[in-house]
Amino acid sequence: MLFQIERLVSEHLKGAADVLVSAYARPPWNENWSLEAAVEDITYVLDTPKSIALAAIDRGKVLGIALGIRQRRHAGPVIYLDELSVLPEAQRAGIGTALLSAVFETASGEGCNSVWLISKRDGELSEFYRRCGFALSNNFGLYSKSK
Numbered sequence: 001m002l003f004q005i006e007r008l009v010s011e012h013l014k015g016a017a018d019v020l021v022s023a024y025a026r027p028p029w030n031e032n033w034s035l036e037a038a039v040e041d042i043t044y045v046l047d048t049p050k051s052i053a054l055a056a057i058d059r060g061k062v063l064g065i066a067l068g069i070r071q072r073r074h075a076g077p078v079i080y081l082d083e084l085s086v087l088p089e090a091q092r093a094g095i096g097t098a099l100l101s102a103v104f105e106t107a108s109g110e111g112c113n114s115v116w117l118i119s120k121r122d123g124e125l126s127e128f129y130r131r132c133g134f135a136l137s138n139n140f141g142l143y144s145k146s147k
Contacts, residue, residue, distance in 0.1 A: 001093045003063055005102040008046065008053035015062030016042050016055060023085035028120055045069060045082060052079055052106050056086070056095045063090040066099040070112065079107040081117035100132045 008016055017038035024031040042065070045051045050070040056063045064086035068079040081103060086095045107115050119125050121136065130136070 001058060001063075001090065001095075003056045003058040003093075003095060003098070005054055005098055006057055008042070008055040008065060008067075010046070012055050012057070012062050013039060013042060013046075016065045019062055019065050019085050019087050020083065022087055026088050028123055028125065041083065042067065050077075050110070052103055052110075054099055054102050054106070056090075056099055063087050064095040064099055066103045068103055068107065068115065070107075070110075075113060077110075077112045079103065079112050079115045081115055084117070096128065097132055100129075 006012075017035050020038040020041065021033045021035055023029075024033050042053070045053050045067040048069055052066070052068040052070070054066045056065075065083060066081065067083040068081045071078055071080055081100075084096060084099060084103075086099075104115050117129070117134070119129060126136070
């Protein structure tokens, strides 16, 4: 499979939203994203100054996306990788790895000293992130409150 990593632009929005909906509908997430919610999520990143929004594209079709928000921390700017999604039928073809690498290179080139993300602690995704050089932090917990 041939693909290129490009900056995600408004022309990619529908394809990027389709990626998000499709990827999250399957395990391990099993989430029912609407196209409207996916478009809103992606648009938020695109509208955020200094964000990093990348797409893996093959012949005009969006195969995967990476969406990062720049944040300032005490040690300097970092990128919080909000979304990394690949179409289920395009997974295991190097797209996620290429997107992560491109995010890290772009972030470094823009003066960010790290990229961080939140994901499942165990399973295939955790192993994927570890293979890509990410380490699981023992210092942080994810806290949530819902109604």
